[in-house]
Each structure stands twice: as C-alpha cells, then as structure tokens.
Amino acid sequence: MNFRHTVSAAAILGALWFSPAALAAGEQGGHDMAGMNMSGDMGKMHEELEAKLADTSAFGEKGTPSDASQTVKVTGEEIRYDVTALTLKTGDTVTFQFTNKGEQPHEFTIGDAAYQEAAKQMMAMMTEMGMDMTAPEHEAMHAKVGNTLIVKPGETKSLTWKFTKPGDFLFACNFVGHSEAGMLGNITVK
Numbered sequence: 001m002n003f004r005h006t007v008s009a010a011a012i013l014g015a016l017w018f019s020p021a022a023l024a025a026g027e028q029g030g031h032d033m034a035g036m037n038m039s040g041d042m043g044k045m046h047e048e049l050e051a052k053l054a055d056t057s058a059f060g061e062k063g064t065p066s067d068a069s070q071t072v073k074v075t076g077e078e079i080r081y082d083v084t085a086l087t088l089k090t091g092d093t094v095t096f097q098f099t100n101k102g103e104q105p106h107e108f109t110i111g112d113a114a115y116q117e118a119a120k121q122m123m124a125m126m127t128e129m130g131m132d133m134t135a136p137e138h139e140a141m142h143a144k145v146g147n148t149l150i151v152k153p154g155e156t157k158s159l160t161w162k163f164t165k166p167g168d169f170l171f172a173c174n175f176v177g178h179s180e181a182g183m184l185g186n187i188t189v190k
C-alpha cells in the first residue's frame with residue numbers, strides 16, 4: 001500500500017464515519033477504490049452501526065483522567081488479554097492502560113454485548129473495504145466516544161471511562177476473529 005492510497009482510504013473512512021450525507025455524495029462522485037462504494041443495504045447498515053457506536057449510554061461515558069480512582073493495566077498479545085475479569089462499582093471512573101506486547105495491532109473496547117456486536121460488524125465491514133484501522137484519523141474518531149483504544153505492537157495507550165450503570169459488560173478486541181479467539185474480558189459493575 002503506497003502513501004497516497006493510505007491517506008485517501010483514511011479520508012474516505014472519516015467522511016463515511018461522520019456523515020451519511022458525505023456517504024451519499026461519495027456514491028455520486030464515484031470512489032474509484034475497489035469495494036469502497038457503499039450503496040443500498042450496505043450504506044444503510046453502516047449508518048445504523050455508526051449510530052449504535054456513538055451511543056454508550058447503556059454502559060457509561062468518557063471519563064476525566066483526574067477523576068479516576070484507579071488505573072487498570074492490561075496487556076494484550078496473540079490472542080488474549082492478561083486481565084479477564086474486573087469488578088467495579090456504579091459511578092467508578094477507571095483509567096485503563098493498555099499495552100500491546102503482541103506482533104499485530106489490537107483493540108481495547110469497552111461496551112455491553114450489543115455494543116461489542118455492533119463494533120465487530122463495523123470492523124468486519126471496514127476490514128472488507130481494506131481500511132487501515134491504525135490510521136490516526138480512525139483512532140481520532142474512536143477517541144471522541146472514548147471507549148476504544150487501537151494499539152500497535154509495542155505501544156501503550158490509555159483511556160478513562162466512567163461506569164454510570166450497573167451491569168455485566170465486556171472489554172474486547174474487535175479485530176476480525178480476535179474476541180472469538182478469546183481476546184475479551186468481563187467487567188461486572190455493581
């Protein structure tokens with residue numbers, strides 16, 4: 001993949017992620033990258049997933065790092081996390097520090113089961129389209145919602161999350177096949 005190809009894929013992803021209008025315009029303009037044209041059912045599915053992924057109300061909200069009462073360090077590799085279960089209290093704000101000691105990029109996404117399912121579907125769609133999930137533009141979109149880290153091999157990144165509701169939640173890597181292979185953990189909020 002050359003540089004220009006990478007940049008344009010990221011730019012297109014940005015447009016798709018944020019704006020259904022841009023999606024429609026893109027179809028009219030005719031993206032020339034193979035598999036990049038999301039028309040009909042696929043475009044609709046993308047819009048629905050996008051809306052689901054913007055809504056974290058079932059399990060919490062982006063937290064303020066200075067409010068965090070604890071830091072949980074999680075290490076990822078192929079294909080597992082070293083932490084697989086956490087018990088928290090409603091209202092807890094937690095900083096998660098995720099280190100990727102593996103040889104491929106991994107994700108750390110907090111959500112309920114329905115959210116993780118939507119995130120997996122979105123990831124599968126993006127992967128199908130040849131998107132680079134480690135592109136800064138893609139990470140920036142996730143940073144806005146605040147519940148997802150995408151970490152390259154050897155890197156460490158953090159997010160802070162406030163758990164506003166009791167329930168059984170998950171943290172998962174939604175790269176295709178990873179959570180199925182065991183790259184997930186449980187968060188119980190009491």
Ligand SMILES: [Cu+2]
Binds near residue numbers: 105107173175183
């Ligand atoms: Cu992974």
